[in-house]
Amino acid sequence: MAYLITKENIKNLLTDLIKLKAVFAPKKDAEDTVLFGKLSSSSEWHGDALLTHTTAKDKVYLQSETFFKIKRNKSGVTIEDGPEPEETVIFGCRPCDARGFDIIGKLFNWSNFVDEYYTKRIAKTTIICISCEKPESTCFCTSFTKGSPVNETGSDVLLTNIKDGKYLAESITDKGRKLIGDNSKYFTEASKADEEAKVTFKAEAEKKIAKKLDLAEVKRKLEPAFESVYWDTVHLPCVKCGACTFVCPTCYCFDITEKAFDNINSVRVRSWDTCMNELFTRMAGGVNPRTDTKKRFRQRFMHKFNYHVDNFKEELCTGCGRCIKACPVSIDIRKVIEEIR
Amino acid sequence: MAENIYKPHLAKVVEVKVETVDIKSYKFELLDPGVRKTFSWKAGQFLILDIFGVGETIFTFANPQTRNEFIECSIRKVGQVTEAIHELEAGAIVGIRGPYGNWFPFDKWQGKNLLYIAGGVGLAALRSPIEFALDTFKDFKKKTILYGARSPLDICYKDRFSDWEKVPDTEIILTADKGAEGWKHKVGFVPTVLKEVHLSPADSVAIICGPPIMIKFVLKELLDLGFTPEQIVTTLEMRMKCGLGKCGRCNVKNIYICKDGPVFTYAQLKELPDEY
């Protein structure tokens, strides 16, 4: 079911939502960094930027998630669960971000092991996504089967700016329908013409994305490329920081560690980790199957476009292009996989 | 909602036994009697041991399902967590979650000869399949254990050997890289000794665990002896954190060692890129 909502009413909707839930939306700070931050008023929403500097991933899959608190004392050990997640709205993310939740969600429910922390959080999160009008030079979402500037996978509500200041609002999931139903005063029913306007919007937006990769071809080339000499030189500029993986909407690797406050209290924490980190695979005792920076670099691309496809039938990438922009040495993920041999 | 997969069961250290200079064996008992009843594993699987205040690490079960009064682990001191474990005394509370991973396919090996080849603390990972085969000895033919360590002092499970040897059709071959006074067994590296004793591959399975360099040469030796890749089984060591196929670090090709392993045949390993 499709509705219309004006920009004015979007702000009113935000004002209402802020009273009830934690609302995260792109916010600009003094250093011009646009990040998903908790809104205290609808005017803080910064809708001008296409992409935030980091993804909304960290609102559901926290960079450091406290699993539980541990108390050790004479009578034994007690394990106390962390706080329950609160009702959350992620507003104004882009289709590529939203699709990231879908991809990570599958992983966290994989192989009979259900990750309680992710599942609980995503269940309490409503994602309101806004279609992209103008891509950046780094965008390549249309290379993916599901990727598109108006893609709805992962979103609960998708807003599309079909004519100046008027947004077509589509409810994708039950959560989305509930959100629109609860706030029906801000929405009007959309006409056939409005829905057709979105088709035009889609065609135009997709046309603007210059780069389109043949990912089936990439996969075919990657499969035998493990020993390729290509990796010997392509990794040279890489400085092996984790910027690319930490700004990625789909990178999910993590580490589980303990933070001890004193001899009694500690917390078990899960934090993001990255295959670019040397410690990622270093075993106690010093043996490390991926000592070489080349191997770590290769792992990132192999995992995203080859191994993950084997297991999940989709790439571990949504084409947001953040890694290209965040990379201190401007390594272009598109170029790396395209030129593979 | 189902049980939280990251939450450990509490367990008590029942017994600590010093095996060598840097290896200690532990017996743990789960505190909750209900969990104790349902907690079961198969030889080859591993668990995650949780030292509260320090962190988690992965260990294989040292005892098989046929001797499941306690949960046993043998642990070498190598890092932050294992150092903390070595400080533990009987009565200490730890956490255990698991079991994870696959196991040795003993049901497929009925009626075969079993050849165990272990180096160093690798014997800890093979103790459970060894003892399982000894407890169900009638199902198998000859059981040969070839075990090497750096020096006679580094041999662990010394006091178990006499019991093992009592089981019919069981032979233990010990070797040390460097001998010492009073050492009555072989001297030399495991692959060299393997060549000397010359075992027949007919109707046999070789089960290996040890440092990578040993595995590499033992593999070569076994293939020379005529073992097929399907007849060689090893258990891989890899840095793991979650044990659930999620954290990503034990990913090799589309395999997650913790979920799809750690027990692999050499035929399977050959298909994987050299990154483990």
Added chain:
Amino acid sequence: MDKELQEIIKKLLAEKKVDWAIGYEKAYDELSTRPAFVQDANDTARLIFNKYCINNLGLYLTKFKKNKLAVVCKGCDIATVFELIKEKQFSRENVVVIGVACEGVLDKKTGKQLEKCENCRVKQPKGADFTVGTGKDSAAPKNFLDVVEFEKKSSKEKAEFWNRQFEKCIRCYACRNVCPVCYCPDCFANRTMPEYLNKNVDAEENKLFHMIRMQHVFGRCTDCKACDTACPVNIPLTLLTKKLAKDAKELFNYESGADMDVLPPLSTYNEADSESDIL
């Protein structure tokens, strides 16, 4: 200018004077460049230099120690090379410095010229083996106005400012990994026995990381802004590196990479050093 640069490198490679040449090439769009590694004398056509060449290529010198390298350096990057030679990270003979005259570089994230370029006195590179182009140095010396302004804040305000910054930090370690003088093979942040830095990412832990890193590069940091421009969330690390430069100058009259004969301030001492603040 690009042509001249390419010819120099072509010759060096053809004559086997160097194993690798490190320069810049165009990256994903007109406004971005990336480091380029060239091994083949016939492959130099992709090398360029323009105002988007922001990376400090001195970074790679410690990573490829075993090779003879030619490296394209802006005037400011040469300071890094000299500082590393001073620290005996490699020998002068193993590196061919190709200085390029620079009129200032732009930050790819903001599109603005870097603040350091305003009062740059090495637009015309000094101490290079080859120099390409000519640049006109600025008349005014480097100033520390923004640091002085920041220093006026109360310690509480400063702490609040940094807490807000380090809440953003995602600990990707881009700042550390692009830093030419952060070459420790075993960074304190990676150690586990003892553990200096917990993996838990929060403002306090992040601040600890940055404090120790800043302390570690004092007197070695050339204030090249590599960390500042690398930060994916725009933490103004320049406020810190500039502070280091200011302190080195004011406390020990030291400028990193400037004078090959002067030892880094913490590697030496003077019996007449001030001790006014010591009880």
Added chain:
Amino acid sequence: MESKVKEINIVGFLCNWCSYAGADMTGLGRNIYPSNIKVIRIPCTGRMDPMMIIEAFHNGADGVLVSGCHPGDCHYTEGNFYWRRRYPHLKSLLEHFGVDRRRFHASWVSASEGKKFAEVVKKVYAEVKDWKDNG
């Protein structure tokens, strides 16, 4: 973690040869000084890794005092000269990060200056307390 009124915690890194002995002397001479200082013995102020000072503040120390031999008296001849350079820079950097200058001090205390040690600790305590009370 606890709601009790927190006491002031000062970490004192004392050099083995002078200040540690000086602190001993303070006790022998029955000089009174605040007991808020927790002493860690170090071989020499030249060995004082700035990282540990930063860690101390990170782990909740209100103040840090590093004390060593007088210049020229160093057991290792020149350790304290190096420290004398590290100290002003570290203090300045810490202040830039928002660690108040009243919280970090250095002193020279020889093995015989028991009285001076008491004075130094009193002074450090007063400064830290001033910071804590008045911000």
